[in-house]
Amino acid sequence: MNLKRIHHVAIICSDYERSKHFYVNVLGLEVIHEHYRKERNSYKLDLKVNEYDQIELFSFENPPKRLSYPEACGLRHLAFEVENIEEAIAHLHKHDIEVEPIRMDPITGKRFTFFADPDGLPIELYET
Template sequence: MNINKIHHVAIICSDYEKSKNFYVNILGFKSIEETYRKERDSYKLDLEVGDFGQLELFSFNNPPERPSYPEARGLRHLAFEVDDIEKSVKELEDNGVKVEPVRIDEVTGKKFTFFEDPDKLPLELYEK
């Protein structure tokens, strides 16, 4: 098997419009295509992340909650690379997003921080 890259990450939202606003208007991801699936009464929004990745946002009626804290087994967090972490943190905070203090990765020496999406999905900014 020869896997080239991660194609997309799918996120099920509790409030589709709130999450759509967060990922499009606050994080700045470009909408590729939005699809309403009548048979599921569900929306799917494909978002462009940089030049090589995609996020898919889904709406479902009454999705079950996923435990996050204390850390549960499974996906720990989703990380996004940025050029200037301080500028990115300020943009998030200016939009009312609570951001943890910036830390330094002990292995790489790079700056990083964590914040949450509207469903408390742990997200990370990692400086290039």
């Protein structure tokens, strides 16, 4: 097997319009394709992060809550690389999004922080 890279990350949201606004208008991801699946009464929104990476945003009627704790088994968080963490935090603050204090990665010496999407999914900003 020769895995080249991660193609996409799929996220199920509880409120499609609210999450679409967050990922498109707040985070600035570009819409590749939006498709309404009538048979499921659900949307699938493909979002472009950069020239390689994508996020798939799904809506389903009454999706069950996923209990998540910092050290629970499974996907821990979604991380985005940024050049200037202060600028990214200032942008989030303009949209009234709470951001944790900046931390330092003890191994790489790089700065990072966390905030949450509308459903509480932890998102990391990692400064390069």
